[in-house]
Amino acid sequence: MKKHPEIQRQHRLSQVYLKKFGFEQDGEWIVSVMKLGSGKTKNVKISEFTAEENIFDLPFKDFELRRHFENLSSKLETDYPRLINNLNNQKQLTPKDKDLLNHFVPNMLCRTSHFRFFIDLLIEDMETRKKLLNEITIFQEDNGQTEFLLDILKPETHLNIVVGTLMNHLVYVFAHFKKIILKSPKGYGWLTSDNPVYMDFQNKGEWIIPIEAEVYFPLSKEYCLFLFNEQSELNSNTLRNLKKDKVNQIDFSTFDKLANKIARNLDEYLIFSEKYEPTTIRK
Numbered sequence: 001m002k003k004h005p006e007i008q009r010q011h012r013l014s015q016v017y018l019k020k021f022g023f024e025q026d027g028e029w030i031v032s033v034m035k036l037g038s039g040k041t042k043n044v045k046i047s048e049f050t051a052e053e054n055i056f057d058l059p060f061k062d063f064e065l066r067r068h069f070e071n072l073s074s075k076l077e078t079d080y081p082r083l084i085n086n087l088n089n090q091k092q093l094t095p096k097d098k099d100l101l102n103h104f105v106p107n108m109l110c111r112t113s114h115f116r117f118f119i120d121l122l123i124e125d126m127e128t129r130k131k132l133l134n135e136i137t138i139f140q141e142d143n144g145q146t147e148f149l150l151d152i153l154k155p156e157t158h159l160n161i162v163v164g165t166l167m168n169h170l171v172y173v174f175a176h177f178k179k180i181i182l183k184s185p186k187g188y189g190w191l192t193s194d195n196p197v198y199m200d201f202q203n204k205g206e207w208i209i210p211i212e213a214e215v216y217f218p219l220s221k222e223y224c225l226f227l228f229n230e231q232s233e234l235n236s237n238t239l240r241n242l243k244k245d246k247v248n249q250i251d252f253s254t255f256d257k258l259a260n261k262i263a264r265n266l267d268e269y270l271i272f273s274e275k276y277e278p279t280t281i282r283k
Contacts, residue, residue: 008057010070012050012111013194016077020084020220021192022046023275032276033269041276050194050269056111058164059157069164073111076104084220087181091247098179098245101225105197105217106170110163114195114267119166120159123150132162135207136169166208173209177227180239181219181247185255189221189273193266200261202234216262221273223247224258 015029022031029046056069064071083097093101109115122128133147146165150158184190197217204212212234215227226239242248263270 007053008067008070009051009053010055010057012052012055012113013196014073014077014080014108014111015046016080017108017196018046018049018271021189021218021271021273030275032272032274034272034281036266036268036270039281041272041279041281043276043278056160056163058160059153069110069160069167073107076100076107080104084223087219087223087247093179093181093245099175101179102171102175105174105215105225105227106167108217109170109197110167112195112197112267115197116159116163119162123158123162124155132208133165136162136166138169139172140165140168170209174215174227177215177229178240178244180226180228180242180244182224182226182239182242182255182258183247183249184222184224185250185252188252188255188259190218190224191259191263191273192218192271193263194269194271195265195267196262196271198262198265202232204234216258218262224262 018031019029022029024030025043030043031046031049032041032043033049034041056073058066058068060066079096079100083093083100086092086094086097119132122132129150133142137146142165146162149161153161197215199209200214200216201210202212202214204210209215211229212232213229214237215225217225217227219225226242228235228237228240239250239254
């Protein structure tokens with residue numbers, strides 16, 4: 001019988017994802033990063049970067065239930081290289097690729113500190129908690145189960161309890177968003193960060209992911225996912241006119257604007273798309 005480790009190092013950023021921005025050195029995968037405010041780049045092991053002990057565990061004795069989120073994350077990561085290979089070879093998203101993205105983007109959101117902190121704030125206040133629970137169960141049958149668990153379990157467990165229901169909701173939401181792949185200009189690569197899903201709410205903040213939201217998520221050095229809902233009334237973004245479910249080459253001006261927005265979305269760390277020797281960027 002396989003023994004499960006009580007202590008598990010769980011990553012806020014998927015290792016499989018980070019490899020698409022990293023490089024191999026002496027048998028280790030490395031990524032070049034810069035911490036906010038430091039002005040210095042450094043190279044860190046992907047296996048150690050953003051790893052913390054048991055941060056996604058649920059407060060249940062049953063081990064499969066306790067590690068449900070982490071196990072789900074691992075399954076999604078297994079298919080991620082296939083997605084990038086399909087973009088390289090077929091220049092388009094297959095139905096399986098689109099389904100993977102519907103799950104992978106919410107999964108990344110629910111793992112990153114910035115988004116989790118925001119959700120935690122909503123849970124702490126009873127009024128916003130009620131609104132949050134109503135929103136994330138609007139498309140699924142919950143029968144008050146999530147609210148019941150929050151009432152009986154310790155506050156420090158509440159975030160991970162809600163995240164499971166929240167991710168299911170976001171999967172449904174993103175399944176109704178159109179998908180466009182933006183390819184970086186030759187000689188340039190997409191940056192990412194420890195808060196890699198950049199959401200432009202277009203000044204509409206009534207929902208966690210409003211229908212007007214436009215979402216950008218760098219998939220690799222070459223590719224960035226652009227998500228939007230066709231039912232949005234705010235539809236002036238010319239990127240919406242590009243070919244859906246396909247790889248679209250963009251010019252440097254467009255790339256530069258988007259890359260800057262994505263870079264400024266960082267929480268603590270900016271992640272480069274190429275190898276940098278430890279360097280002082282500014283004094």
